[in-house]
Amino acid sequence: MLAAYAARIDPEEPLSALVVGEVDEPDVPEGWVAVEVRAASLNHHDVWSLKGVGLPQERLPMILGCDAAGVDPDGNEVIVHAVISDPDWRGDESLDPKRSLLSEVHPGTLAERVAVPRHNLVPKPEELSFEQACCLPTAYLTAYRMLFTRGRLRPGQTVLVQGAAGGVASAAIALARAAGARVWATSREERKREYAVELGAHQAFESGARLPDRVDLVIETVGEATWAHSLRAVKPGGIVVVAGATSGMNPPADLSRVFFKQIEVIGSTMGTRDELGDLVAMMEATGLRPRIDRSLPLAEAADGIAAMIAGDVFGKIVLRP
Ligand SMILES: NC(=O)c1ccc[n+]([C@@H]2O[C@H](COP(=O)([O-])OP(=O)(O)OC[C@H]3O[C@@H](n4cnc5c(N)ncnc54)[C@H](OP(=O)(O)O)[C@@H]3O)[C@@H](O)[C@H]2O)c1
DSSP: OEEEEESSOOSSOGGGGEEEEEOOOOOOOTTEEEEEEEEEEOOHHHHHHHTTTTOOGGGOSEEOOSEEEEEOTTSOEEEEOOEEOOTTOOSOGGGOTTOEETTTSSOOSSBSEEEEEGGGEEEOOTTSOHHHHTTIIIIIHHHHIIIIIISOOOTTOEEEESSTTSHHHHHHHHHHHHTTOEEEEEESSHHHHHHHHHHTOSEEEETTOOOSSOEEEEEEOSOHHHHHHHHHHEEEEEEEEEOOOTTOSOOOOOHHHHHHTTOEEEEOOSOOHHHHHHHHHHHHHHOOOOOEEEEEEGGGHHHHHHHHHHTOOSSEEEEEO
């Protein structure tokens, strides 16, 4: 079958480590199923994998991709939950110390078929196309958990989303607006600030700008570049939820601000299968649809990954096997 995979690791030139070509069909262990992938979407995670972050040399070659929607062996249209937990794990899968994401230990979704535990399948509603549905399992699910589970966002509260055009950030803007929050966003670029407002932000500001008021919740995936601003922006007793650090992992901690303002700094990673089900229901109930930047044949995966590396993306990049 055709697949896009990491043939080697290259921290400097990640695109040069990508191959799109023929590979063997995936193994399907007991309790797993092979899903016919109709659409898969890219995430920054795919770039990290090509750079060797979370993907050691001994697991190569590895098919990339966390997100997919497709058809299961019984003909059901499904969305694939990307978090693979230990078969003996019970409860919140994202807390399983042995969990992995598709493409870290098990082959990923940028292929004609992907094998996953049957439990990881969530029914795809008819109203969502395969291309829309495949955008949900990583960026949208991460944003959903950050906002509503970890960030405890309530309608009427004010949320600040840092790095407005990012995959998780743009999902957070749209979901928070649909849930009745006041949404502010930051970005370094004017056209991305305009994009944030199109997505539903009430106002967009330059990165680091002084805001009209303090916020209840900050959604942080940028890291070093925005961290100090996030701690300044939040109200006393407010919450900063962190799920990524694209610009660097080691910002100054500014602990005096954390304890003096009694800020809750909360980590968040992906989400559970049940949260993915709730997210799908939210999309159905609100009519919200993921923004798709472009949809390419799987054979053109390199073009999609190059656009992500260049940061020249407004919405999700979808690949069609
Ligand atoms: N924990 C999890 O489960 C989880 C899940 C998904 C993603 N993540 C992580 O979250 C991060 C974002 O992922 P993504 O897929 O949303 O990535 P992305 O689409 O590449 O977004 C990154 C955003 O970060 C901002 N940014 C980057 N460098 C910056 C800098 N020097 N200064 C200011 N802003 C900067 C940019 O915002 P502007 O250009 O608008 O300023 C950009 O849009 C990644 O590190 C990813 O690994 C974690």
